[in-house]
Amino acid sequence: MQSVSLIGKRVSFLFVLSLSVVFQAKTQDNSPWSRYGLGDIVPSGNIVNRGMGHIGAAYSDFQTINFVNPASYSRFGLQRSILDIGIDINSRRLSDNRGSSYTSNNAVVPYLAAGFQIKPPKAKYDWGLAFGLRPLTKVSYNIISGSRIPAGDTVITLNEGSGGTYQAFLGSAIGFKNLSIGFNTGYRFGTADYITRVNIFNDTALDRYRSGQKKVGNTFGSAFLELGVQYRIKLGLDTAKKRASFLQLGAYTSLQGKLRGNREELYETYFVSPQSGIEQQIDSVSEKTDIPMNVLYPSTYGFGVMYEYEGKTSLRIGADVVLSNWANYAYDGVKDSKLQNGWQVKTGAQFIPDVTGRTKSYWSQVMYRTGFNYGLEPYKVDGNLNSYGITFGAGLPIRRYSFAEVNRNNVINTSVEFGQRGNRNMLLRENYFRFSVSFSLSDIWFIKRKYD
Numbered sequence: 001m002q003s004v005s006l007i008g009k010r011v012s013f014l015f016v017l018s019l020s021v022v023f024q025a026k027t028q029d030n031s032p033w034s035r036y037g038l039g040d041i042v043p044s045g046n047i048v049n050r051g052m053g054h055i056g057a058a059y060s061d062f063q064t065i066n067f068v069n070p071a072s073y074s075r076f077g078l079q080r081s082i083l084d085i086g087i088d089i090n091s092r093r094l095s096d097n098r099g100s101s102y103t104s105n106n107a108v109v110p111y112l113a114a115g116f117q118i119k120p121p122k123a124k125y126d127w128g129l130a131f132g133l134r135p136l137t138k139v140s141y142n143i144i145s146g147s148r149i150p151a152g153d154t155v156i157t158l159n160e161g162s163g164g165t166y167q168a169f170l171g172s173a174i175g176f177k178n179l180s181i182g183f184n185t186g187y188r189f190g191t192a193d194y195i196t197r198v199n200i201f202n203d204t205a206l207d208r209y210r211s212g213q214k215k216v217g218n219t220f221g222s223a224f225l226e227l228g229v230q231y232r233i234k235l236g237l238d239t240a241k242k243r244a245s246f247l248q249l250g251a252y253t254s255l256q257g258k259l260r261g262n263r264e265e266l267y268e269t270y271f272v273s274p275q276s277g278i279e280q281q282i283d284s285v286s287e288k289t290d291i292p293m294n295v296l297y298p299s300t301y302g303f304g305v306m307y308e309y310e311g312k313t314s315l316r317i318g319a320d321v322v323l324s325n326w327a328n329y330a331y332d333g334v335k336d337s338k339l340q341n342g343w344q345v346k347t348g349a350q351f352i353p354d355v356t357g358r359t360k361s362y363w364s365q366v367m368y369r370t371g372f373n374y375g376l377e378p379y380k381v382d383g384n385l386n387s388y389g390i391t392f393g394a395g396l397p398i399r400r401y402s403f404a405e406v407n408r409n410n411v412i413n414t415s416v417e418f419g420q421r422g423n424r425n426m427l428l429r430e431n432y433f434r435f436s437v438s439f440s441l442s443d444i445w446f447i448k449r450k451y452d
Contacts, residue, residue: 029106029140030094032428033379033421036338037329038165038192038295039139041378044068046111047086047438051393051415052348053371055320057304058250060180060230063409063442065115065130067169068302069252070182071228073128074175076117077442084132086110086438093431097424110134110436126175128182132168139163139192154201165190165259165297167224178232188259188297189221210269210282220261220295228252243311250306256299256328263291296330314352321345326378340384344375348391367395369415382427389419411440 034040048064049056056068062077065084076082088110095101113132119125143159166189173182197213228251235245267285306318322344329339348371354364370392377385398410415436422429 029090029092029138030102030104030142031092031138031430032094032141032143033377033381033385034137034139035141035143035159035161035194036379036381037137037326037336038190038297039137039161039163041137041324042110042135042164043434044134044136046084046113047393047413047415047436048369048395048440049348050417050434050436051369051371051391051395051413052316052318052350053346053373053389053391054344055304055306055318055346055348055371056250057252057302057320057322058230058248058306058318059304059316060248063411063440065113065132065440067111067113067130067132067134067171067184069228069230069250069304070130070171070184070226071173071175071180071230071250071252073115073130073171073173073182074126074180076115076126076128078117080115080117080442082115082440082442084111084113084115084438084440086112086436089435091433095429095431096427108135124176126180127172129170129172131170131186134167134169136165136167136188137190156199156201158195158197158199160195160197162193163191163218169226171226173228178234180230180232182228184224184226184228186224187221188224188257190259191220192218212267212269212285215264215266215268217264218261218293218295220259220293222257222259222297224255224257224297226252226254241311243309245310246308248306248308250302250304252302254300256325257297259295259297261293261295262289263293264289265291293332296328298325298328300324310355312354312356314350314355316350317347318349319345319347322375324378338381339378340376340380342376342378344373346373347371362397365397367411367413369393369395377421382422385422385426387419387421389417391415391417409442413438413440 031040043050043054045054045056045068046065049059049066049068056066059066060072060075062075062080063082065082066072086109087107089107091105093101093103111132111134113130115128115130118129119127139161141161145157148154167186169184169186171182171184173180194216195213199211230248230250233247235247237244265288269282270279300322302320302322304318304320306316309315324342326339327341329336350367350369352365352367372390374388377387379385393413393415396412417434420429420431
């Protein structure tokens with residue numbers, strides 16, 4: 001088995017170093033919509049998909065782990081192994097219709113994935129395997145509101161939420177001629193912790209009221225199944241000029257499943273120590289642990305089409321439609337009235353000026369990407385919440401392309417996204433910016449050396 005190239009090792013070291021910085025950095029985030037259901041939905045695709053408007057249903061290539069549609073795993077290059085790790089740097093600005101605003105920033109690791117081509121050397125089919133870990137949803141909000149009770153005392157209510165849902169997956173795909181079928185399975189798990197604090201200030205009488213809070217903690221998990229299919233249609237082939245065009249169709253689904261776990265509940269009165277600033281319990285009104293609970297995680301369906309041209313240049317243009325059934329979400333059998341079915345329409349393109357390796361210019365071998373998406377979010381707090389995003393991206397080869405090392409390309413993929421959720425007529429709207437970068441490191445494996 002050949003080792004990863006020296007350049008790849010250096011990139012790996014730098015990337016691990018950057019990960020340590022990200023994990024140690026103090027980050028903040030505040031999304032009011034994450035208090036509904038299982039939280040804000042995390043973008044599902046890798047950095048390549050994101051640069052192309054988040055399309056993924058019909059996308060596949062030999063150096064990308066497209067875990068959105070597991071059918072793409074069959075397209076890994078011959079005896080190829082891939083490691084792909086991403087970093088997101090997010091900035092969101094929340095504004096209300098009265099002119100107030102709040103900005104939060106955070107850095108997260110959106111996925112860690114590895115893929116392998118595992119078919120026997122003389123097999124007439126393609127076979128790939130992939131595994132990894134990625135977040136699905138995120139709970140992160142801090143909302144403060146104020147009022148007065150009839151007696152005239154001030155009441156400050158604080159609602160906080162934290163947690164998220166994650167997916168550890170193992171997938172495989174097999175391809176026969178133009179058809180590829182694949183699946184992802186594994187374990188879906190997470191936590192969701194909610195705190196509601198009611199602080200009553202004794203404006204009219206000393207020590208009349210005590211502050212109280214309710215804490216609810218949920219821990220859950222279950223197996224899951226995702227299915228995908230892709231079909232490739234040859235549109236044209238010119239062997240003399242070494243160019244061809246294809247149309248690829250794709251579809252995938254994440255099946256509905258039930259996450260099972262336990263809930264803890266605590267109702268108490270408390271005060272904050274003026275010396276330490278730490279909460280101290282006065283009285284536990286009620287405390288329950290190990291309460292069985294379940295969450296119905298809804299299904300998602302995606303459909304896409306992509307046109308591909310391969311010659312001296314390479315061009316890909318695609319579009320996806322994604323449907324999510326969040327109206328079916330339920331916590332212990334009770335649906336959330338603030339959730340509805342969502343949808344998205346996505347378009348994207350990728351262009352490589354030279355794929356032959358003959359051009360001396362490095363920039364002619366860069367993969368240039370762009371895309372757009374528009375959709376209806378599953379949250380209906382203040383009417384329908386529409387969103388849109390514009391994306392740009394680039395795949396930067398670590399070194400110039402050569403046919404001799406086609407299966408050992410290391411690529412830095414970048415994506416920049418600007419978008420908005422809501423509009424000026426709503427109580428809240430969000431403008432966001434996301435910069436993403438990933439390192440796709442690859443090499444050939446299981447090569448038996450021969451000596452004369």
